[in-house]
Amino acid sequence: TDFGTPEVRSETEVTCFIDGREVTVPSGTTVMRAAALTGGSIPKLCATDNLKQFGSCRLCLVEIDGMRGTPASCTTPVAEGMKVHTQTPRLQKLRKGVMELYISDHPLDCLTCSANNDCELQDQAAAVGLRDVRYGYEGENHLGAMPDISNPYFDFDPSKCIVCSRCVRACDEVQGTLALTIDGRGFDSKVSAGLTSDSFLASECVSCGACVQACPTATLQEKAVKEIGKPERAVVTTCAYCGVGCT
Numbered sequence: 001t002d003f004g005t006p007e008v009r010s011e012t013e014v015t016c017f018i019d020g021r022e023v024t025v026p027s028g029t030t031v032m033r034a035a036a037l038t039g040g041s042i043p044k045l046c047a048t049d050n051l052k053q054f055g056s057c058r059l060c061l062v063e064i065d066g067m068r069g070t071p072a073s074c075t076t077p078v079a080e081g082m083k084v085h086t087q088t089p090r091l092q093k094l095r096k097g098v099m100e101l102y103i104s105d106h107p108l109d110c111l112t113c114s115a116n117n118d119c120e121l122q123d124q125a126a127a128v129g130l131r132d133v134r135y136g137y138e139g140e141n142h143l144g145a146m147p148d149i150s151n152p153y154f155d156f157d158p159s160k161c162i163v164c165s166r167c168v169r170a171c172d173e174v175q176g177t178l179a180l181t182i183d184g185r186g187f188d189s190k191v192s193a194g195l196t197s198d199s200f201l202a203s204e205c206v207s208c209g210a211c212v213q214a215c216p217t218a219t220l221q222e223k224a225v226k227e228i229g230k231p232e233r234a235v236v237t238t239c240a241y242c243g244v245g246c247t
């Protein structure tokens with residue numbers, strides 16, 4: 001199961017209701033994780049099992065009785081007696097709208113993309129029921145941004161980036177290198193390999209691959225996967241060098 005946010009340890013527990021299903025979890029557990037423990041699934045892009053909650057993609061919105069608005073389930077902790085709704089028509093409409101905006105700024109080349117059928121953006125677009133996009137993609141964002149192929153092991157294609165910041169957080173939280181950052185604001189924001197370098201190779205990057213593993217699209221992808229495709233079988237090994245776990 002993909003729980004969406006890291007496990008929380010606590011000496012106290014709370015009991016809440018997710019879509020009518022009762023669940024008891026350690027205090028501090030997010031609504032997203034509690035929902036996963038009931039067997040439910042909430043769409044998400046920026047949350048993962050091993051990175052701190054960030055709450056940037058706004059895809060995981062839920063409704064909670066007695067609470068105004070639609071909070072992000074990945075950053076909202078459960079409370080005793082809380083009643084959460086994850087699949088209302090209003091939420092489905094909101095999520096579809098959010099996803100439509102992401103897709104409107106993403107190349108529509110899924111069938112020829114090296115991440116086809118292994119892309120979380122593709123999966124989540126299907127999960128929210130997005131079939132048509134009203135806004136055309138003309139490459140407005142990241143226009144003219146060239147792929148960075150300087151690293152010997154992986155490529156970075158900014159045109160496919162949704163700026164979820166998973167790579168930046170993985171570099172910081174998993175590897176502790178801080179080689180990546182988000183440069184710019186709003187529509188102009190983009191992942192950058194350090195403020196003092198103009199390529200991954202020239203940056204502080206140690207090629208641990210944590211960013212590649214964290215990327216939900218084909219923005220950061222191993223050269224070998226792009227060239228010969230995904231392996232039929234994979235194992236994860238962890239050595240003492242960086243502890244990321246090579247796949």
Ligand code: FES
Pocket residue numbers: 043044045046047054055056057058059060061072073074075
């Ligand atoms: Fe919750 Fe992105 S998964 S805001």
